[in-house]
Amino acid sequence: MADPQFDELSAKQQGILRFLETFIAEHDYPPSIRDIQSGCDISSTSVVDYNLKRLEEKGFIRRDREVSRAIELLGGSAGSRRRTVPVPLLGKIAAGIPIPTPPDASTIEAAPDTIELTEDQTGGRSNVFALRVDGHSMVDALINDGDIVILEPTQSCDDGEMVAVWLKAENETTLKKFFHEGERVRLQPMNATMDPIYTSADNIEVQGRVVTAIRPF
Numbered sequence: 001m002a003d004p005q006f007d008e009l010s011a012k013q014q015g016i017l018r019f020l021e022t023f024i025a026e027h028d029y030p031p032s033i034r035d036i037q038s039g040c041d042i043s044s045t046s047v048v049d050y051n052l053k054r055l056e057e058k059g060f061i062r063r064d065r066e067v068s069r070a071i072e073l074l075g076g077s078a079g080s081r082r083r084t085v086p087v088p089l090l091g092k093i094a095a096g097i098p099i100p101t102p103p104d105a106s107t108i109e110a111a112p113d114t115i116e117l118t119e120d121q122t123g124g125r126s127n128v129f130a131l132r133v134d135g136h137s138m139v140d141a142l143i144n145d146g147d148i149v150i151l152e153p154t155q156s157c158d159d160g161e162m163v164a165v166w167l168k169a170e171n172e173t174t175l176k177k178f179f180h181e182g183e184r185v186r187l188q189p190m191n192a193t194m195d196p197i198y199t200s201a202d203n204i205e206v207q208g209r210v211v212t213a214i215r216p217f
Contacts, residue, residue: 009058013051015040017060020073028118030071070116085122087130087150089113093164093175094134115148115214123211128152131164131175131208137189138162138175143213149175151208166205167197173207 006014019039023031033045033052042048052071055061064070115130122128133147141162143149149164157163159179165187166173176187176197185204187197 006060009055009060010051012040012042012047013055016048016051017055017073020061020071024073028120029116085117085119085126086114087117087122087128089115089130089132089148091131092134093131093149093173117150117214121212121214122150125152125211128211129208131173133175133213137191137194139191141190143175143190144215146215148214150211150214152211153207154209155206157206157209162210163206164208164210166207167199168203168205169199175210178206 006017009017016036019036020031023035023039031039033048036042036048036052037045040048042051052061052063056063060074062072062074128150130148130150133143133145133149136145138144151164154163157178161178162175163178164173164175165178174187174197176189179186179188180201181198183201184198185201187199187204189196
């Protein structure tokens with residue numbers, strides 16, 4: 001920290017600022033309150049919140065209390081200036097109800113959870129949504145069970161793109177690579193032990209194209 005006021009902070013506040021810089025540099029998004037508690041060996045989340053308030057009052061950080069993880073370092077490294085955007089986590093990509101496409105304001109508000117990503121992670125897109133992967137069909141594409149995929153809404157795609165597809169007759173959503181093959185569609189898993197899914201074009205509805213995947217830590 002180059003700010004001369006840094007030396008006037010308490011040892012705990014200095015430790016939190018150093019942790020914030022390190023965490024953001026490594027993960028490209030801010031830590032949660034519990035991340036800070038654990039990483040700085042602080043007794044409780046209320047102590048973390050108290051010190052974050054002091055840091056905000058002194059102009060070292062900016063917070064958005066309506067959004068989880070929304071902590072911005074002020075006057076720090078270039079990486080610390082990256083702001084986060086809330087992305088609705090609409091559930092698992094597995095058997096269940098279809099994903100609303102595109103997610104509108106009511107869908108986002110009703111989402112069971114949200115995650116915060118940097119604009120780099122969303123590719124600058126503002127209408128993306130997230131799904132948690134349930135299963136191992138895409139492990140060869142380095143997408144594992146429990147990972148989170150970020151998708152942009154779309155109802156069409158090109159061959160070879162990784163998409164979320166609603167299978168109408170089967171009443172489930174699946175994440176696969178998409179290929180047109182005459183009057184049918186091949187949904188190709190990225191797992192050498194699994195067979196592709198073949199279905200008619202009128203049995204599917206493309207709902208989103210994968211932008212990126214995130215592995216929760």
